[in-house]
Amino acid sequence: MSTSPAPRIAVIGAGPGGLTCARVLQRHGIDVTVYDRDASADARNQGGTLDLHADSGQIALQEAGLLDDFHALARPEGQAKRILTRHGEVLVDYRPGTHEDAAPEVDRGQLRTLLADSLTPGTIQWGRTLTSAAANPDGTHRLTFDTGITADVDLVIGADGAWSRVRPLVSDAMPVYTGVTFVEAHFDNVDTAHPAVAELVGDGHVFATGDHKGLIAQRNSDQHVRAYIAITDDVDWYRAAGIDLDDTTAVRATLLRAFAGWDEQLLTLITDNDGPYVNRPLFVIPAPHTWPHTPGVTLLGDAAHLMSPFGGNGANFAMLDGCELALAIARHDTLDEAVTAYERTMLPRAAEAGDGAAALARNFGPGDRDPASIPDFAEAGEQYKRGAAAYRNR
Ligand SMILES: Cc1cc2nc3c(=O)[nH]c(=O)nc-3n(C[C@H](O)[C@H](O)[C@H](O)COP(=O)(O)OP(=O)(O)OC[C@H]3O[C@@H](n4cnc5c(N)ncnc54)[C@H](O)[C@@H]3O)c2cc1C
Incomplete structure (x- = not known):
C-alpha cells in the first residue's frame, strides 16, 4: 500500500481483534488510530482466561511480533480439563504435557495490556464511545463520538464487539439471545x-x-x-x-x-x-453473517461473527481477522482491494465455524451428558498444531 498520502484508518474497539489489527498495521509502517469507550486498558475487569490456539490466535501474535511475550505470560498447565457429571463423577481428567503449546491460557486483561503496550504511544484514544458512523458523499466516513468529536476517515474498521455501532453501515443483523x-x-x-x-x-x-x-x-x-x-x-x-x-x-x-x-x-x-x-x-449473530462489500468500511471479530463461547474461537478468530486485514492492507495497492481480499477469506471461515448456538444446545440439553460427546482434548491440541502448519504452508 502506498503510504503517501497516508490513508486515514480508524479501528473502533481496543479488544483483542482491534488491537491486533493496529499492531500489525504499525509493524508495516501504516498509521492507524484506535478508539475505545473504556477510560483505559484496565478500566474494567476484562473477563476470564482465553486459550490462544496455535492455528489462529498464535499466528496473529507471531505476525504482531509478540508470540514470545505471550508464551512468557501464558499458562500451558491451564489447558487441563476435567469433565464431571452433575453428581460429581469424573468422566475425563485431561492434563497437558508441561510444554504443550497447542492452546495455552492467558488472562484477557494480560493480553489486552500486552497488545496495547506494543502500540506507538498515543495510538489508542481511550474514553471515546462511537455514537454514529455515516458515509460522506466523497466515499469517506464520518465518525461521531459521545464527546462531540468527529473524524473523517478513509477506512473504518468495526472491531467494537457484539453490539457494534459500525455494523449497521453494512448489515441489519443483530445479536440474538441463545x-x-x-x-x-x-x-x-x-x-x-x-x-x-x-x-x-x-x-x-x-x-x-x-x-x-x-x-x-x-x-x-x-x-x-x-x-x-x-x-x-x-x-x-x-x-x-x-x-x-x-x-x-x-x-x-x-x-x-x-x-x-x-x-x-x-x-x-x-x-x-x-x-x-x-x-x-449469551448472544450470537446467526451464521452465516455476510454483507455486500461496502467501500470504506469492514468488520472483524465479534462485530462480524458473534459466536457462543463453546468452540473457544471468538477471540482467536478476532485476532486472526485483525492480523489478516492488516496484512491485506499492507500488501494491496488500495484499501478497497485489501478489504475485498480480507472479506473473501474471513467471511467463509466464520461461516464454516458457525455461531455455536447448536453447541450450546448440545451442552445444555436434557438428562446427563453423553460421554461420547466429550472431545478428545489431546487430539484437539494436535489439530490446532496441524492447522497451524497447514496455514503457514498455504
Ligand atoms: C463467557 C465468555 C467466555 C469466552 N471464552 C472465550 C475463550 O475461551 N476463547 C475465545 O477465543 N473466545 C472466548 N469468548 C469470546 C471472546 O470473548 C470474544 O469473541 C472476543 O472478545 C472478541 O474480540 P473483539 O476484539 O472482536 O471484541 P471485544 O473483545 O468485544 O472488544 C470490543 C471493544 O470495543 C469497545 N467498544 C464497544 N463499543 C464501542 C463503541 N461504541 N465505541 C468505542 N468502543 C467500543 C469495547 O470497549 C471493547 O474494548 C468468550 C466469550 C464469553 C461471553
Whole structure:
C-alpha cells in the first residue's frame, strides 16, 4: 500500500481483534488510530482466561511480533480439563504435557495490556464511545463520538464487539439471545481461601453439565477462579423469579433451587463465591453473517461473527481477522482491494465455524451428558498444531 498520502484508518474497539489489527498495521509502517469507550486498558475487569490456539490466535501474535511475550505470560498447565457429571463423577481428567503449546491460557486483561503496550504511544484514544458512523458523499466516513468529536476517515474498521455501532453501515443483523445465561461467580486467593474450589478446578477448567444447566469454572492467573453458573431460561429470568440481581443472597437461593440434587463440591461454585454475581446472557449473530462489500468500511471479530463461547474461537478468530486485514492492507495497492481480499477469506471461515448456538444446545440439553460427546482434548491440541502448519504452508 502506498503510504503517501497516508490513508486515514480508524479501528473502533481496543479488544483483542482491534488491537491486533493496529499492531500489525504499525509493524508495516501504516498509521492507524484506535478508539475505545473504556477510560483505559484496565478500566474494567476484562473477563476470564482465553486459550490462544496455535492455528489462529498464535499466528496473529507471531505476525504482531509478540508470540514470545505471550508464551512468557501464558499458562500451558491451564489447558487441563476435567469433565464431571452433575453428581460429581469424573468422566475425563485431561492434563497437558508441561510444554504443550497447542492452546495455552492467558488472562484477557494480560493480553489486552500486552497488545496495547506494543502500540506507538498515543495510538489508542481511550474514553471515546462511537455514537454514529455515516458515509460522506466523497466515499469517506464520518465518525461521531459521545464527546462531540468527529473524524473523517478513509477506512473504518468495526472491531467494537457484539453490539457494534459500525455494523449497521453494512448489515441489519443483530445479536440474538441463545436461551443460555451464564451467571458469573468469583473466588479470590482460591488455594487458601477456597480449597474445595481449588481442588475442583485444578490447574485449568472444570465442566459439569446436565439437565439444561451447567457449572463451569476456570483458573485465572494470580490464584483467581471464575465460575460460570449456566442456566437455560428467559433473558430476564431474574424478573420472573422476582429477585434483584444485586441481591446476592436472593440470587444464590434461586440458583441453589435450580441446581438441587447436584454434587456438594460442585455446589461450592454457587455457595462460596466472593462478592456479587454477574449476569451474562449469551448472544450470537446467526451464521452465516455476510454483507455486500461496502467501500470504506469492514468488520472483524465479534462485530462480524458473534459466536457462543463453546468452540473457544471468538477471540482467536478476532485476532486472526485483525492480523489478516492488516496484512491485506499492507500488501494491496488500495484499501478497497485489501478489504475485498480480507472479506473473501474471513467471511467463509466464520461461516464454516458457525455461531455455536447448536453447541450450546448440545451442552445444555436434557438428562446427563453423553460421554461420547466429550472431545478428545489431546487430539484437539494436535489439530490446532496441524492447522497451524497447514496455514503457514498455504
Ligand atoms: C463467557 C465468555 C467466555 C469466552 N471464552 C472465550 C475463550 O475461551 N476463547 C475465545 O477465543 N473466545 C472466548 N469468548 C469470546 C471472546 O470473548 C470474544 O469473541 C472476543 O472478545 C472478541 O474480540 P473483539 O476484539 O472482536 O471484541 P471485544 O473483545 O468485544 O472488544 C470490543 C471493544 O470495543 C469497545 N467498544 C464497544 N463499543 C464501542 C463503541 N461504541 N465505541 C468505542 N468502543 C467500543 C469495547 O470497549 C471493547 O474494548 C468468550 C466469550 C464469553 C461471553
